[in-house]
Structures are given as C-alpha cells and as structure tokens.
Amino acid sequence: MTPPRLGVALGAAAAGGILGSLARAGLTSWLPVSDAFPWTVFWINVVGSAVLASVPALAAVRRTPWLGVFLGTGVLGGFTTMSTASEQSVALFEHHHVLTGVFYCAGTLAAAVAAVAAVGRWIPAPDRVAAEAAGVDE
Amino acid sequence: MTALLVALGASVGAPARLLAGRVLDSRTHWGTLLVNLVGSAFLGWLVGHGVDGRPLTLLGTGFCGAFTTYSAMAVQSVDRGGLRGAAYAVGSVLGCLAVAWAGYQLG
Numbered sequence: 621m622t623p624p625r626l627g628v629a630l631g632a633a634a635a636g637g638i639l640g641s642l643a644r645a646g647l648t649s650w651l652p653v654s655d656a657f658p659w660t661v662f663w664i665n666v667v668g669s670a671v672l673a674s675v676p677a678l679a680a681v682r683r684t685p686w687l688g689v690f691l692g693t694g695v696l697g698g699f700t701t702m703s704t705a706s707e708q709s710v711a712l713f714e715h716h717h718v719l720t721g722v723f724y725c726a727g728t729l730a731a732a733v734a735a736v737a738a739v740g741r742w743i744p745a746p747d748r749v750a751a752e753a754a755g756v757d758e
Numbered sequence: 759m760t761a762l763l764v765a766l767g768a769s770v771g772a773p774a775r776l777l778a779g780r781v782l783d784s785r786t787h788w789g790t791l792l793v794n795l796v797g798s799a800f801l802g803w804l805v806g807h808g809v810d811g812r813p814l815t816l817l818g819t820g821f822c823g824a825f826t827t828y829s830a831m832a833v834q835s836v837d838r839g840g841l842r843g844a845a846y847a848v849g850s851v852l853g854c855l856a857v858a859w860a861g862y863q864l865g
Contacts, residue, residue: 637772706858758779
C-alpha cells in the first residue's frame with residue numbers, strides 16, 4: 621500500500637479532521653463532566669485509539685489508501701486529542717486535585733495502550749505495516 | 759457558529775499534523791511528537807492567558823484538538839513495542855504535560 625499523493629492526503633486529513641473534531645466537540649458539550657475526572661475526553665482518547673488500531677483491518681482501506689488517511693489521520697486523529705488531555709491534567713494539578721491528575725494522565729495512557737494492544741492481536745502484522753507505510757496513523 | 763469555528767480550526771490542524779508526520783516521522787515518530795508538544799504548549803498558553811469563548815473554540819477545540827493526536831501516539835508506541843515504544847509513549851505524555859504546564863504559567 622503506497623501513501624496517497626500529498627495533495628490528496630492533505631485533503632483527506634482535513635475532511636476527516638473536521639468530522640472527528642466536530643464529534644469530539646459535540647460529545648464534550650453534550651456530556652460535560654461535573655466531577656473532577658474528565659471522563660468524556662478519557663473515553664474519546666481510549667476508544668479513538670482502539671478504533672485507529674482496527675483501521676488496517678478494513679479491506680476498503682487496503683484498496684483505497686486515501687480512505688485510510690481520511691479515517692486514521694483525519695477522523696480519529698481529529699477525534700482524539702493530546703492537547704486537551706494535557707491541559708485538563710494541568711487544570712487538575714492547578715486546582716490541587718493532584719492525585720486525580722496523576723490517575724487521569726496515567727490511566728488514559730494505560731487504557732489506550734491496552735486497548736490498542738488488544739485490538740492489534742486481531743490484525744495481521746502485514747496489514748499493520750502496510751497501513752503505517754500509507755500514513756494511516758500520522 | 760461553534761461548529762463552524764471547530765471545523766475551521768480542524769481544517770488547518772489535521773493537515774498540518776499530516777505534513778509534520780510526512781516530513782519528520784521515521785523509525786521514531788518525531789513529527790507526531792513535535793505536533794503533540796507544540797499543540798499542548800499552545801493550548802496551555804491559551805488557557806493560562808484567559809482565552810475563552812469563540813477564540814478558544816477556534817484555536818483550542820478546533821486547531822489544537824485536531825493538530826494533536828492521542829490515537830496515533832498510542833498506535834505508534836504499540837507498533838514499536840518494547841522499551842522504545844514505552845519510552846515514546848511515556849515521553850510523549852510527560853513531555854506534553856510539562857509544556858502544557860509551562861504554557862499555562864507563561865500565559
């Protein structure tokens with residue numbers, strides 16, 4: 621699987637990024653978290669990571685590389701966010717919820733990595749390598 | 759209006775991340791790491807500076823949210839595996855936390 625041309629890839633990333641970001645913004649405004657732990661963004665990042673790990677398994681993505689960039693780099697890259705996760709942790713620390721901040725930070729990483737590893741067991745290694753070469757997870 | 763601002767920010771953030779990945783990612787995903795660090799620092803600065811409302815929706819939720827990525831970092835670290843993958847994941851999270859905090863303090 622060869623990566624799509626740069627112009628096509630940029631367009632696919634932009635279109636997907638808009639959809640993923642709108643979904644994230646929608647979820648965080650409809651499910652505002654009242655207690656200290658930012659569950660909405662936690663689940664966005666964990667579920668988004670697990671879904672990204674499953675993208676290489678889609679036959680359509682193997683046939684159409686720009687679709688992989690649209691779904692992976694675009695939709696799921698736009699859906700999940702490192703900046704909000706970091707900023708929320710900083711806010712927890714600043715409001716003296718230090719333990720909650722540590723659990724949020726470490727818990728998101730542990731859950732995301734565990735979810736990706738669990739999904740990855742079902743994806744053949746050549747598909748994972750091909751998807752990475754096509755720029756699905758940038 | 760909110761949706762339009764999010765979409766506008768994301769339409770710049772996501773392709774900028776792809777570009778950084780294409781130029782800088784190799785065996786180590788320097789592009790993704792750089793994007794996550796820069797986006798986290800910028801969002802920290804925005805919040806620390808007291809930016810809110812529409813500007814925060816455009817630049818924070820839209821641009822920074824789409825520019826940075828958690829899913830690619832998680833998948834890249836599992837794909838690398840071993841000590842290298844673990845170092846990349848932990849380094850990303852701690853690094854982004856540190857620069858977000860620094861940005862917040864500067865803001």
